[in-house]
Amino acid sequence: MVNLRTATLSAGLCLLAACKPQASNEAKAPPGTQSQEVRAQEVPTSYVSEHAFEKGSSFYNSLRALEIDSATILKIVESAKKVFPLQEIGAGTRYSISWSNEAKTDPISIELRIAADSSLLIERNNDSDLEWTATKNVLPVSIQRKTFIGVVDSSLWESADLVGMDPNLITSLTEVFAWQVDFTRQVRRGDRWRLTVEQKIVNDQVIGWGNILAAEYDNGSQSFTGVRFPQIGPNASYYASNGNSLKQLFIKSPLKFGRVTSGFSKGRFHPVLKIMRPHNGVDYGAPVGTPIMTIGAGTIVEVGPHGGSGNMIKIQHNGTYATAYLHMSRFAPGLRKGSKVEQGQVIGYVGTTGLSTGPHLHFAFYENGVYVDPLGRKFPSADPIAKNALPGFLKEASNVLRTLPDWNVAQHVESNGERTN
Ligand SMILES: [Zn+2]
Known part of the structure; x- marks a missing residue:
């Protein structure tokens, strides 16, 4: 290998x-x-x-x-x-x-x-x-930059493993592009990624990782670039190389890893009820206990057992959009009707409560109170880099993007299966 x-x-x-x-x-x-x-x-x-x-x-x-x-x-x-x-x-x-x-x-x-x-x-x-x-x-911590590059064969995790990269960094990579790529269903064989990350050193010993400074994910038809840049306040965000924010109103998936087992459909044979009826949402198969994130910030309008829906949370995001998360095994502690939630916050865990054949998340998306299919929809982006900070960002972005490893290394591996020097 x-x-x-x-x-x-x-x-x-x-x-x-x-x-x-x-x-x-x-x-x-x-x-x-x-x-x-x-x-x-x-x-x-x-x-x-x-x-x-x-x-x-x-x-x-x-x-x-x-x-x-x-x-x-x-x-x-x-x-x-x-x-x-x-x-x-x-x-x-x-x-x-x-x-x-x-x-x-x-x-x-x-x-x-x-x-x-x-x-x-x-x-x-x-x-x-x-x-x-x-x-x-x-003890003084020094930072050095480390780069990784990988090509997906069977899974993202495996692509990290193959290049000796800490799998936690793959999770960080999925967080950078959570608004662009649905890592639960859009990862394909041949997708490639590369990143530059900070490595923390104490007394010449590696003690852990810092931030991903720049990353790219290329799925063959589209390529996404993220550059870390501090804005006002302690939090840094990731921006495209032109300064547009990678953040959007909604992240692409309520689960970090999992797979879509049943899509949105106007008529489908219900596995429990044994009748044809619309499937007003998307099912993600994942083990019991997998954390479920809200795809956007909002207010909880329902939380609790809800008949065939099992343990359910419904979140109102704004005047137009709401989402619901069904069949949970349990809720994250402290959530009640009226609670405010942040985008990406864990609100509960996958289960199989209510009318359900096995552990999965049924995810429903509402536009103006009507069920719609969330997959493949485009939503507005967050604010870009402020005009006065843009020149500084562009300079930094071009510097840090140059540190990304050359794609050719990965292509070589892809075609020959081994590296020659
Ligand atoms: Zn469902």
């Missing part, structure tokens, strides 16, 4: 011995605590031991197992209290202990990797009281 551009990711955390020099150099005593000159001296690496908390074992028990005396452990716990509650340490959390002697009987500092980008350093003060001081260090 194809093994194109396999990412060399070792997503693990850095070993604490490797983190240690940076963390201690960065350590600054907060005001009012012991200053640096009374901190523990650098210790030879042979006096450092590496550990990880085991499932079901407390901080206290773990340190007792290393024969550290109770009084010392309690002092350590006490000193950490104000900075980080040690009872929140999860199984697998790595920590290193520096000892004053090779026999490892006298601990002088302990450093815990409490998050991918932060550590907790607890050091014994060099004073006669043998008190301890805890400091939280935020």
